[in-house]
């Protein structure tokens with residue numbers, strides 16, 4: 001089966017498994033798991049931030065960031081297609097007591113001016129905006145990469161206005177490889193970032209939240225109350241360390257295969273926007289029927305709407321898999 005539903009489906013490679021098996025472990029809730037500590041320090045260094053916190057999922061990383069940067073009754077600004085608004089089970093309302101104000105962007109990305117226009121004046125009627133969260137790459141935007149100028153303007157503009165800026169960087173290493181800009185530079189003007197180890201980087205579990213030391217210190221307590229304090233988590237952290245050391249540059253292969261998919265699908269007559277990273281959204285009438293048809297031919301895909309299928313390339317999809325996928329889509333149209 002070729003599984004293009006998401007880059008979350010990857011299995012650890014034999015070398016990653018070997019790194020996990022030989023991990024130095026302790027009890028991370030007591031703070032003495034050397035692999036977790038190493039991963040957190042390494043992640044913080046890559047992000048150019050003071051500290052890191054290993055969390056079970058990207059969702060938990062985002063939710064802890066929202067909890068750290070807001071008070072109940074605050075407003076958090078984000079793009080309408082963003083993950084915390086659409087796919088985190090209203091966690092921001094439940095955990096942080098905040099309301100999310102969604103803004104309309106282009107390809108999942110917010111223009112700085114759109115954000116500033118949404119920040120309301122200080123008035124007892126209004127929920128004060130205290131946090132802006134942006135997604136890079138923007139998943140529902142098509143895996144798009146923010147321009148560095150826009151990121152700098154958003155981060156610096158938030159600081160000027162007394163707001164915090166968080167980056168949901170679930171796939172930020174796809175942005176790093178796609179743009180050639182180092183992670184520390186990408187988030188230079190941001191207060192915090194969550195990035196996932198369990199997507200294109202190929203680890204089975206885990207994300208890291210990075211930010212200032214005092215924020216991460218408070219975040220560690222929130223992780224505990226959410227049930228995210230893990231014990232011999234070093235086995236999982238070792239997979240993350242391995243992923244950061246061996247699976248970042250190879251994301252370029254996923255991007256190249258994604259372009260092959262895009263050009264092949266375009267030749268077949270499908271409407272597909274040119275990809276920037278590892279995902280394409282294909283317009284297909286009767287998407288659910290097409291997903292079932294493709295699955296019968298050994299290709300798993302994901303219908304995100306009645307007329308749209310998402311395909312994501314990753315570590316476990318090779319060139320033959322791309323060919324098989326294109327043959328499947330050719331048969332859909334036949």
Ligand SMILES: Cc1ncc(COP(=O)(O)O)c(C=O)c1O
Pocket residue numbers: 056057058059060062083084135139168170171196198207
């Ligand atoms: C943009 C984005 N943010 C956050 C997440 C959440 O990650 P997790 O599934 O690890 O909770 C995802 C997951 O797909 C995502 O695509």
